[in-house]
Amino acid sequence: MQKSLIAPPPPQPSAVETLLQPPTLAAFLAALSIALLLGAFGFEYIGGIKPCHLCLGQRLPWPIMTIVAGAAMLGVRRGAHPMLAPAAFAAAALIAVWSAYLGAFHAGVEWKWWPGPPTCTGTSLPSSGGLGFNPSDIIKCDEIAWSLFGISLAGYNFIFSLVALAAAGLGLLKTVRRA
Numbered sequence: 001m002q003k004s005l006i007a008p009p010p011p012q013p014s015a016v017e018t019l020l021q022p023p024t025l026a027a028f029l030a031a032l033s034i035a036l037l038l039g040a041f042g043f044e045y046i047g048g049i050k051p052c053h054l055c056l057g058q059r060l061p062w063p064i065m066t067i068v069a070g071a072a073m074l075g076v077r078r079g080a081h082p083m084l085a086p087a088a089f090a091a092a093a094l095i096a097v098w099s100a101y102l103g104a105f106h107a108g109v110e111w112k113w114w115p116g117p118p119t120c121t122g123t124s125l126p127s128s129g130g131l132g133f134n135p136s137d138i139i140k141c142d143e144i145a146w147s148l149f150g151i152s153l154a155g156y157n158f159i160f161s162l163v164a165l166a167a168a169g170l171g172l173l174k175t176v177r178r179a
Contacts, residue, residue, distance in 0.1 A: 025072075026072035026073040032163070033063070040055075040153075049145045054102070054120065058157050061099035062099070074088075089172035103156075103161055104158045107152060110141070
């Protein structure tokens with residue numbers, strides 16, 4: 001019996017393995033960031049839900065995450081500096097922790113677990129003083145404007161931040177091993 005001189009093809013990665021590769025994780029972080037920002041603006045401009053001070057603060061990590069995810073996408077390309085991808089995924093993980101903190105803090109304020117900033121919980125609102133300011137114009141941070149399954153928008157921000165943290169952490173582990 002004659003042996004074949006043609007080598008068998010290398011095994012193909014499964015769909016799950018492909019999804020958990022650094023390029024896919026970086027693209028996921030960028031897509032998640034953009035989707036969350038579009039969702040926030042959609043709730044505000046289409047749904048008419050005005051954001052409070054803490055809601056606005058929770059938006060800040062996501063455009064930064066988009067930029068960092070773009071750097072991670074560049075870092076996983078052939079010819080990129082070997083530390084670009086690990087550094088970008090590490091930065092993404094830190095941004096996700098920051099965002100999770102902001103979401104958890106705001107959710108805690110909504111659930112009255114701890115006090116929120118006095119300027120947006122109604123505890124030290126200035127009087128109008130004839131300046132045309134109406135205290136009812138302030139969106140209160142300690143009131144849940146919208147919820148689904150008992151979870152507010154701040155709670156969802158916390159959950160999505162944890163998902164981003166997991167993706168960034170996995171991307172960091174996989175790129176550090178390669179570097």
